Amino acid sequence: MTEPHATAHGHDLADIVAKYDGRAPRYTSYPTALQFTPKVDEDTYRGWLRELPADDPISLYAHIPFCSRLCWYCGCNTRAVNRHEPVGEYVTLLCQEMALLRDALPDRMSVRALHFGGGSPNMLSLEDIERLFAELEAAFALAPDCEVAVELDATGLSREWVRSMRRHGLNRASLGVQNLDPSVQGAVNRIQRFEEIAAAVGWLREAGVSSINLDLMYGLPHQTTANTRATVEAILRLQPERIALFGYAHVPWMKPHQRLIDEGALPWPAARLEQAEAAAERLAAEGYVRIGLDHFARGDDDMAKALEAGALRRNFQGYTTDGAETLLGLGASAIGRLPRGFVQNVAQELGWRVAVQTGQLPIARGVAFSADDRFRGEIIERLMCDLAVDLDAVCARHERPLADLSDAVTRLAPFFGDGLARLEGRRLEIIGAGRLVVRSVCAAFDSYFEPAAERHSKAL
Numbered sequence: 001m002t003e004p005h006a007t008a009h010g011h012d013l014a015d016i017v018a019k020y021d022g023r024a025p026r027y028t029s030y031p032t033a034l035q036f037t038p039k040v041d042e043d044t045y046r047g048w049l050r051e052l053p054a055d056d057p058i059s060l061y062a063h064i065p066f067c068s069r070l071c072w073y074c075g076c077n078t079r080a081v082n083r084h085e086p087v088g089e090y091v092t093l094l095c096q097e098m099a100l101l102r103d104a105l106p107d108r109m110s111v112r113a114l115h116f117g118g119g120s121p122n123m124l125s126l127e128d129i130e131r132l133f134a135e136l137e138a139a140f141a142l143a144p145d146c147e148v149a150v151e152l153d154a155t156g157l158s159r160e161w162v163r164s165m166r167r168h169g170l171n172r173a174s175l176g177v178q179n180l181d182p183s184v185q186g187a188v189n190r191i192q193r194f195e196e197i198a199a200a201v202g203w204l205r206e207a208g209v210s211s212i213n214l215d216l217m218y219g220l221p222h223q224t225t226a227n228t229r230a231t232v233e234a235i236l237r238l239q240p241e242r243i244a245l246f247g248y249a250h251v252p253w254m255k256p257h258q259r260l261i262d263e264g265a266l267p268w269p270a271a272r273l274e275q276a277e278a279a280a281e282r283l284a285a286e287g288y289v290r291i292g293l294d295h296f297a298r299g300d301d302d303m304a305k306a307l308e309a310g311a312l313r314r315n316f317q318g319y320t321t322d323g324a325e326t327l328l329g330l331g332a333s334a335i336g337r338l339p340r341g342f343v344q345n346v347a348q349e350l351g352w353r354v355a356v357q358t359g360q361l362p363i364a365r366g367v368a369f370s371a372d373d374r375f376r377g378e379i380i381e382r383l384m385c386d387l388a389v390d391l392d393a394v395c396a397r398h399e400r401p402l403a404d405l406s407d408a409v410t411r412l413a414p415f416f417g418d419g420l421a422r423l424e425g426r427r428l429e430i431i432g433a434g435r436l437v438v439r440s441v442c443a444a445f446d447s448y449f450e451p452a453a454e455r456h457s458k459a460l
């Protein structure tokens, strides 16, 4: 029997993570949001939209920044509301934003994926859903096989809500579970019983939603390996197609409400790691395929198949099978990706609202891709998705000499030395415990990354 936390090189995993914890970005984009500037504005965006090939299908992301309560760990752009009025007003503006977007596009574009994220989109009323889809169908042509996905908070969900969304094509849902232990839930203001999650999953299945993801977390206050294992055991009974396992990112300087969390109750790095690995081992034993940094999928799920085919992508929602070149964002803080670069909407709801009301596309900032961004972005995306990249092939596609990567490869020497990565010819592979520090491997290729200057959450 091997020691649970020994690597091939005999290092303790926690030491490895501590050594390489350069607080690297999560690389849901490259360049990352830190490089977004107001130089990319509404005019730039309008120009980029006009250039879109009219017959290429697009993806849409709509951000719904409302929840019934604020979980103290939450890193999302959302707020708690106890009345429906602000949600209804937001939906009215979202419809206006869609109309503005439609007018800025070359044609009535076909949509192949539609994602409602949050926050908790189930804060939308049944009437809001009807209004949103009426506007969506007027502005865009939803493809018959369109992927319609939604993030849900099981505690506020109803069977009617699920049925109503299903009538509009809902086929994918993601629910936050985090951890089921009452002491953890109490310490983060997220009280949620297993039965509520099971009921939500039951309504989704009964309505015919074929793909369900459950989010788990590790590293929350009072979280232990034992209560992590118990949570995994419970959710396995619900047979989710996918599971995301996120390490709690404690960034109180960015999210002041996280100060409500008792830092003394947060598990130490070695304990966090043990929780993550215990969950991962159990999921692997159950047949789930481990995907990139933090995802697991059943072998027959599209995400596992995309991994196998080298077609997995990474975007602002994390790992995705959506290969669309264009993702347009709607709502406060939403980020879009176009062939020419990234754009982000105004993050504050008030600013977003004022822009839309005055007929502007509410762009606050963004970044235009340089040829070097595309080159490095492809390497980083392949590493984040496949934990491997064929450097020769990427260099050839971008007409760059391999020598342009020699600095990055030199920076990887310690990873090679510690058995975390290897070069097989021109193929760079992350191996063994290297998966845990993949963000730091990617940072070696990031020409903007300055380890000392940036404050991201810990890599694990």
Ligand SMILES: C[S@@+](CC[C@H](N)C(=O)[O-])C[C@H]1O[C@@H](n2cnc3c(N)ncnc32)[C@H](O)[C@@H]1O
Binding pocket: 067, 073, 074, 075, 076, 117, 118, 119, 120, 151, 152, 153, 154, 174, 175, 176, 177, 178, 215, 216, 217, 246, 247, 248, 249, 250
């Ligand atoms: C939009 S929520 C999911 C839907 C719904 N609002 C809910 O919480 O059930 C997104 C997910 O992000 C994860 N998350 C939120 N804050 C986080 C943080 N600070 N660190 C790591 N993961 C976090 C949680 O797992 C959460 O389920």
Ligand code: SF4
Binding pocket: 066, 067, 068, 069, 070, 071, 074, 075, 076, 078, 118, 119, 120, 153, 176, 190
């Ligand atoms: S974790 Fe989900 S329910 Fe909790 S505050 Fe964040 S978005 Fe809302």
